[in-house]
Each structure stands twice: as C-alpha cells, then as structure tokens.
Amino acid sequence: MSVNATEESPPENRPGPRRPALSPSRASDFKQCPLLYRFRAVDRIQEAPSKAQLRGTLVHSVLEKLFALPREERVTERAHELLRPAWTELSTDRPEWTELFPDDDPAAVDAWVGSAGELLDNYFGMEDPARLDPEACELHVETELGSGVRLRGYVDRVDVAPTGEIRVVDYKTGAAPREIGEAKAMFQMKFYAVVLWRLRGIVPHQLKLMYLTDGQSLAYTPDEPELRRFERTLEAIWQAILRAGRTGDFRPNRSKLCGWCDHQSRCPEFGGTPPEYPGWPEPDPGEETALDRAD
Template structure:
C-alpha cells in the first residue's frame, strides 16, 4: 500500500492545472474553493451516494424513453425501464453495490440533492429490501415527470448534448445539456431535470446559474439566445422557467471570467481557502479540511518560491 508521501508524489506527477470550466465545477468553487481543489486538482475519491446514483438512473430513463415512438412513451414503460438502467449502471460501476449493505452503516449515505426519501438505511432491512425501496423511489420520480410534461408531444432536437465553446479570453466552457428542444421557428428551449425539490425563492438564482451557463455556451455556438430555460424538479413536481436575454448572458460571462481569474490565482499560489456552509455536513473531505481540524494533502502543483524576509529587513 502506498504511504501518504508516495500518494502525494503520485498526484504530483499526474496533476494538471484546470483548463476549462463546467457548471458543476464553477459551483464547487463558489461554494468552497478548497472543495474545487480536492475535486479538480487532487482528484480525491468520493463515496457514491444513493441520491446521486438515483439521479443518474432517472436521467438515463428520461433520455432513452425518446428512443421509442411517441404513442408508446407511457409512464408504465418509463417505470419498467428503471431496473434495466440500474443494472447497466451497476455493470459499469460495480462499486455501487456498496450503496445497499445488509448491515447498518453509512456506506450508502444519501448525499444532498435537496429531496426527501429513504435510500436504503432503515434498520433490519436486507440489501435486497433496501435496493427494492430505492428502485421504487426512482420509479416514483420517473412517473411524476408525466404530470409535468407530455413526452408524446415532444421531439427533442438533442438529448444529453455535450456543448463546448471558447470565449474570446481563451476560457473554455463545457457541459452537458439534458434536453434541447427546437421550435419550428428555430427558438431554443434548454431543459434540465432535477431529482430533488425546487429551491426556496432565495436560492433560485443559484439554480439558474447552471442554466444561464448553458445558454451562454449555446448563444456562442449557435448565434441565438435560447428563448427559454426550464428546470424540471421531479422531487417536488415543480417547473421553474426563465427567459434570458443578451444582457443576462453578458453578465454571466463577466461572472465566469472573474471566477476563472480567481481559480487561476489559487492554482498558481496554492492558496485554496475553505468556506464553511450548509453543505459541509455532506462533504466527503472533512478529514482534509481545516474547518474540521484536518490538513489538506501536499499540494501537487508547483508554486512560486515564497519570498523570505530577514529580521533586519522586517519593518
């Protein structure tokens, strides 16, 4: 087994400065610069969460449902796809089986996705019972979608669309759009599925940040500002919409450029400050975080030598 020093040396040989920005990583830095470092630079492992895994399964079902003819896109069919999508995901990531242990431990913790529900921790349940309960929760989320949108009347132009653009500054923006609808008039609607609950009004701007990010990228790629941004919250059965304009998107571009400057400065200096907040409770990296009495790993990127000042030179 590698010692901590050896692991630090290994990271130093593979670590690379960040070269692009996605909505999730931008949100990480705004939430906590040290979390960004742990995920992007150190690439520290994180435990799988039942909530995030459920989101992956639900997204896969909603994406692949459109492979079937419109009249066949029923709630019953969508529910029946949940188990198959879970089995495909499990085959690709066998470690996800740890989410449903027989014993009472915290291996399959929920994580934080803003939604209630049991993800397999009730005492006395077998692994099979925990999994069945979790799958039922995913099926309920899929079924709720049909009360919010009618897939028999939708023909998405794109699903799980990878988008990337380079701004004039050289900053590369990238990400995945859940669904892109194009009207006969050419107007764009950007749709994102969320398996959690809609945020309280004071957190709506935070949720829309991701959507404005995508809108900016699509504007740069296609030359047209998306007509509508739509967040579909399956956990609470809410739909949040926003119609952006060029002023909005220029503002988000300025924000991203300022954010990238801050990321570059932190990368060059190695100064990644923790920022405590409401999500710290769910963070996987508490043992490395000064806010919890921890010490971050050795920084794996080179930093300029610190300028030393002798006692005689000190003011």
C-alpha cells in the same frame, strides 16, 4: 467578441488531451468554496455517492432512453420497464455503486428503484413526452470565449420549436434546500445558455428547471445583455481559479453547505489538514461526472 465554438462528441470518443476548461459544477464548487474545488478538480478525491445521487443518475438515464423511443412508446409503463435495465447498465459500468446496498439486499434495491419510479410518475404529471421531440438529450457542448476561457458541460435536454426558439431543460432530483438549490441550478442554466448562445448565435428563449421530487417547475427567459454579464462572471471565476492554481492557495469558505460536504476531515475549518498540493492538473480539471449532472 470572437468566439470559437463547437458541439462535440462525448470526451471518451475524442483522442488526445484536452485543454483545461470550466464546467458548471466545478465553477459552482469554486464559488461555494475554493478548497472544495481543489479537492474535486485538482486532488480528484473520490466522494462516496448517496442513494439520492444514484437515483438521480438513474432517472436521467431512463428519461434519455425514453426520448429515444417512438412517441407512442413514451408512456409511464414503458418508463418503469426501463428502470431495472438502466440500473443494470449503470451498475455494470460502476460496480462500486452497488456497495450502497449491503449484501445486495433485494428488498432494499426494490425500494430504491421504486423511489426512482415515483420521480418518473411525477415527471409524467408535469409534461407528456409523447408530445415532444427534443433535438438532443444529454448533449455534450463545448465552446471557447474570446478571452480564452473554455466552457464545457452536458445539457439534459434541448428543445427547438419549429420557429427556431431554443428551450434548455434540466431535471432536478436532489434534495438540496430550495433557496440554495435554485440559486445553484440557475447558475448552471445560465452557463448552458451562454454556451448554446455562443455555439448557435441564438439566445435560448427559455431555461426550464423541472423539480421531479415535488412536480414543480421554474422557467426563466434570459436576454443577451444578461448573458454577456454572465460571461464576464465566468471569466472572472476562471481567472481566480488560475491564480489559486499557480499558488495552491485554495481557501475554505465555511457556509451552511458544509454539513453536506464529504471533506470535513481534511478541511482546516473543521480541524483537518488538506493533503499536499499536487500542482495544477493537466490537461483537464473541468470534467463533470454523471453524479454532477444528476443533481
């Protein structure tokens, strides 16, 4: 199978429109509920973030900054020192996020930042960042399969051993039910494994999920036949999205996850009416947000 693959700079640094692509979050959305995919990728309806989502974004930002420091500075105290500046940076870029803290209540903000610090403490209990030199953090990757399906996403961390083995690491800070959350997370990790395999010609040796809430980790070793099968799954999802995009027929799929959905008021399963279908978006319905990457 021929593949055109590149590791690229973040989208904001590249001029011009990009071709439509599939990200792990949007692929997972469509698998979960095609109508949810439409609301997020086609209608692009803004969703109010939760404090837990923002906390995950903050922790990801701090860990990225931590690994940019010299090894001897990658200690718990330094990570905690990075929390406030990182939140100031994030909230300056997205001032609407501060609306989750009424009247900018200092005590509420302090407690929330403190809860992010607890996740960092849990992280340090899982591994010592002073012993690691990741090849990349928050790496934007993009590849096009031989079938024409374009995949893109952000990888939390890529470690490469001196012998060349690749480990893909993803931090999880959300509070989704474990059996559902792990299935979605492993889908995401296999997505990244396919992209990196096609970019580098090497099947990642390990996919590692680090659950910072409880200090647990989950490691998995994929193989090439499995990634080929997963490629076909992604191609089938993309073809289903394109069919729905041509007709506007994005059907709801009621499940246990509906309880966490922001769109019940416009979902037919709950007596709502979706907005008029705006047509298939161009050029790019596949982008992930920082909140997507923080779960």
